[in-house]
Amino acid sequence: MDARLRRVNKEIADCKNDKSSRVTIDLVDDNPFHLIGAFDGPEDTPYEGGRFQVDIVIPDNYPFQPVKMKFITKVYHPNVSSASGAICLDILKDAWSPVLTLKSTLISLQSLLCSPEPRDPQDAEVAKHYMTSKSSFEETARYWTMIYAGGPGKDGAGKPGKDGARDEIAMAGLDRAHVDQFESLGFERSKVVRGPLFIQRGDVGSLRGGQIDVLRRMNYRGANVANINDDRVVEELLK
């Protein structure tokens, strides 16, 4: 049997036998080199209570080259891309060692959730949020955990894919009062039709960049609000 296959099979079997860590590795289809791993959000973090799925691709010369992993479940974390799920972690790159396993790597991801490294970010916007206001960041991360990772929330619901009454403001980690403030100036809150209403009527055509997007991009949060002039926000909104 091919050494890579034997090793992967053994790793999957080991993982099945070990119930204590609550780390699972499952096949996507019949291909043993494309897997889905899952683990619990670590305790005492905003990710607690969530279950996080990871896409795993085993390269041809595994285990001599690192395994490829990215989050399937959306995660609000400085070292994880909020859009693609790409992960910034040394052991997935040059610090990889062939003695590491899928399970140990998943557990490393779990501990990455415990200890974000915002100075080496994968997602600069999230990292900025983290640096500006940790408590606000955590609130957002908790909200994402609830919405995407099935974490505990007001109703305990909010499974991935079911996007009914998601709170876009909380999702972007913004303050409701700020959004209301600009909404009162006539800027559309919605993410779908973007841009200020009065300009649309003025036949300038549809402009892009809803105000939530704009405020998020500008990191309009916590203490940083004082640094951002309202005129600049309006200017951005009008773009």
Next chain:
Amino acid sequence: MSSDYEISDEENGYYDEDEMEVDFDDESASEIEVDGIGDDFKVAVRRERKVYDVDFTSLSQPEIEKIMQTDVDHISGIFGVEPAVAAQLLRHMDWNKEKLIEKYMDNASSVAVAAGVELPPREPTPPPPKASSSRLSSTGPQRTTRRSTAEHSKSSPKSKRTTPPVEEPKEFVCPICFDDTQTEFMALICEHKFCASCWKEYITSKVRTEAECTITCMAEDCNIVALDPFVQKALGDDKETWERYQELLVRQFVSCIPHLKFCPYPSCTYTVSCPAAATKSSLVTIVPIVTCGASNTHVFCFGCPIDSDHRPVVCAVAKMWLQKCRDDSETANWIKSNTKECSKCQSTIEKNGGCNHMTCKKCKYEFCWVCMGPWSEHGTAWYSCNRYDEKASVDARDAQTRSRASLERYLHYYNRWANHEQSAKLSMELYVKTEKKMEEMQITSELTWIQVQFMKKALDVVFRCRMTLKWTYAMAYYLASGNDKELFEDNQRDLERAVEELSELIEAPIDPETIMTLRQKVTDKTVYVQKRNEIMLEDTAKGYLEGRWKWDVTVEGFESD
């Protein structure tokens, strides 16, 4: 591959004399940078050299390996360590022997630990016979080390919870492949034990896909390096990977030594030694164009990454020029005919519709597209500019003209540069045709094979001179105006005229009746062109040595004068 080896074997014998010198030269030159010594030695062997040629020696891979071996033996002797350990210490210190000796004498074990040839002192595993740890045979006795892998990874902070305890059946199972049929195990001095086939795969993957010649232990966070005998043993009968590994070692060595450079041509394994161009400051006075021993078409510059002859221009200017061409050439013409620059911030602006009241997107400066003057002075005369002669507008247009002129000046040089490059390419295509022509001549005339070689020779000269001409335009672009530049351009003009005349002669149809006169003409012209080329190159080379050339921009290395 076999052909490579044939060549290198041949060269080996051929260059025997050189080799002795190179060894000598290497020692003296690396300790104190005495360029003179190298020169003295090579003058005797090399042909009489021109002022624009630089002294260099070509070395094959085995020759470099011999030089490396000398260093290794030296260190091995001083430190009393095995050659493989000495080699790794040298690699770790980028082959800086003096620095290695100094640091090693200061604190041997910290250097050894950093280089990965000795275990860090507070390793939890009970120490093996310590005194000889660095001497431990690198292929190592294979000890049973059940605990080490699991324990070692636990000690690293990041993986506190990462490594599940390795299940320990009675028989040792390799923690990488879990193949219980494996019987042969290997470990480095850290005693992290893995099966031989995993080692082989791991090393192959490092060498082949990552081009890595420093191979650390497979255990997590273990920095112990696999020494050469271990690598060779692990690779077993995989000769190809072992050879690649050795090539990587040579490359690493060459990249550490300032007076050595690897031939940049694909799959070439030769190295050129050029002590005269080893320092950055030397590149102000010389253009170190060299050729490796594998083929005389492997022409490259020792001082910069350009892999062709860029004489007479020094590296810094050549680099600036190429950069400028990359940025400018394709768009320059379009910009010239379709845009204007903002008179305040010089941003390039294309007007693609609307009125003449322009607002620069970058600096927000408002101006009139027609007169280029500030909009504020236009008062109520919107959309009809009647202020063409106002002072502000004139000033703005002057600035515009200056900027246009600079673009036009650049295009003047660029077009000639590009033209010579194109012509040189075409003359290479002419090669094939010429060969036919030469055959024809042999048939139609009384001339022998050797006598028709003049065509080929002429073509070679044309090609070389066009290359020179091409670069003279880059040089002229940056030269500050003055007498020196005028003389330079006179030389350039003479060479250019001669080259064009010769080109025309070569392209002329062959007539059996006039072939003898043609031969005479071409041969004479070739000699003349060669002479002109030499004058051009010699004069510029001398100019560098005399510090005669002045640039109208700041050129790296020239600032001081």
